[in-house]
Amino acid sequence: DQQVKQNSPSLSVQEGRISILNCDYTNSMFDYFLWYKKYPAEGPTFLISISSIKDKNEDGRFTVFLNKSAKHLSLHIVPSQPGDSAVYFCAATQSNKLIFGTGTLLAVQP
Amino acid sequence: NAGVTQTPKFQVLKTGQSMTLQCAQDMNHNSMYWYRQDPGMGLRLIYYSASEGTTDKGEVPNGYNVSRLNKREFSLRLESAAPSQTSVYFCASSEWGLVAGFSYNEQFFGPGTRLTVL
Numbered sequence: 001d002q003q004v005k006q007n008s009p010s011l012s013v014q015e016g017r018i019s020i021l022n023c024d025y026t027n028s029m030f031d032y033f034l035w036y037k038k039y040p041a042e043g044p045t046f047l048i049s050i051s052s053i054k055d056k057n058e059d060g061r062f063t064v065f066l067n068k069s070a071k072h073l074s075l076h077i078v079p080s081q082p083g084d085s086a087v088y089f090c091a092a093t094q095s096n097k098l099i100f101g102t103g104t105l106l107a108v109q110p
Numbered sequence: 111n112a113g114v115t116q117t118p119k120f121q122v123l124k125t126g127q128s129m130t131l132q133c134a135q136d137m138n139h140n141s142m143y144w145y146r147q148d149p150g151m152g153l154r155l156i157y158y159s160a161s162e163g164t165t166d167k168g169e170v171p172n173g174y175n176v177s178r179l180n181k182r183e184f185s186l187r188l189e190s191a192a193p194s195q196t197s198v199y200f201c202a203s204s205e206w207g208l209v210a211g212f213s214y215n216e217q218f219f220g221p222g223t224r225l226t227v228l
Contacts, residue, residue, distance in 0.1 A: 009150070032212045036219075043114070043200050043219030044153070051212045089152060093213040096141055096160050096206040097168070102152035 003027050004092050006101035014109050019077040021104050023090035026071065030092035030099075035064060035075050038087045038103070047088075048075070080108045111136055114220035116201050122226045123191045131186040131223050133201030141204045142184035143168075143217065144176060146197040153200065159184055160206070191227045199223045 005024045013019045023033075031052040036044040050057040050064045050073065057064050063076045077084055085108045091098040114135045123129055135142065143158040145168075155168030159178040173195060175187045184203075188195055202217040 006152075032214060034216065041222070043202075043221050045219070046216050049216065051210070053212075093215045095213060096215060097143075097155060097158060098215055098217055100145075100153040102150060 001026075002102070003030075003094075004090060004099050004101040006090060006104050008104050009102070010105040010107070012107045012109060013080050015082055016079045019075075019080045019084065019106055019108065021075040021077075021088050021090075021106065023073045023075075023101055024071060025073075025092055027092070027094070027099075028068075028071065030094065032093040033064070033066065033073050034091045034093070034098070035062075036089045036091060036100075038089065044089060077106075080106075082108050082110050084108050113137065114201055114203055114218050116199075116220035116223050118223060119221065120224050122228065123188075124228050125192060127191050127227075128187065128189050129191065129225075130188075131199055131201075131225075132183070133185065133220060134183045135201075135203040135218070136182065137203060137205075137218065138181070139203035139205045139218075140181070141206045141215075142178065143202040143204075144174075144184070144186045145200045145202065146170065146195075147200060147222075148197050156186065156199075188225075191225075193227045195225065196227045197225060199225060 034049040035047040038044040144156040157176040201220045204217040206215040
């Protein structure tokens with residue numbers, strides 16, 4: 001039973017446009033969420049996070065939104081750049097573990 | 111700081127062979143983790159060690175064993191490899207804790223080991 005879901009396996013956007021990556025979760029006890037970025041042949045790297053008392057967290061071109069009532073979070077990248085092309089994983093903290101989604105492959109076209 | 115290192119980077123095994131994947135971190139983290147990544151499956155936790163001297167099963171522990179050798183090192187062993195264990199394996203470490211009442215757990219990952227079992 002997948003507790004963290006990323007329903008879009010892939011997304012393609014034009015350079016300069018906004019990329020929106022979505023993530024849904026089922027466990028209302030999750031209180032901290034993270035986004036990781038992964039390039040091919042490398043390990044995932046931390047991108048941005050949000051706690052459940054916030055509905056938005058911004059870091060440069062990256063903004064994460066959290067809608068607790070819908071159990072939904074999204075990552076916005078504005079403007080998108082070709083170097084953003086990677087797999088993005090959302091994750092939720094469960095005690096001392098992370099529960100990961102299945103990932104979304106973002107392709108930013110020049 | 112090297113962060114999290116893993117050896118080997120690539121490995122090909124025959125069914126039934128055994129091997130150990132090595133992981134070390136230099137960030138003085140208490141917690142360490144082993145994941146596998148398969149297409150369409152995301153990152154699935156195999157085993158973790160919340161602190162030196164403890165290990166616990168994750169989501170997919172069957173066919174694996176782990177050893178937390180010391181605070182720095184956490185190894186993953188396949189006793190009798192099977193084709194279903196063909197995957198990319200990632201080790202991670204973190205300093206898990208409560209921050210302002212929230213379960214903060216930013217994990218740092220190694221570069222991965224690509225394992226093929228024939």
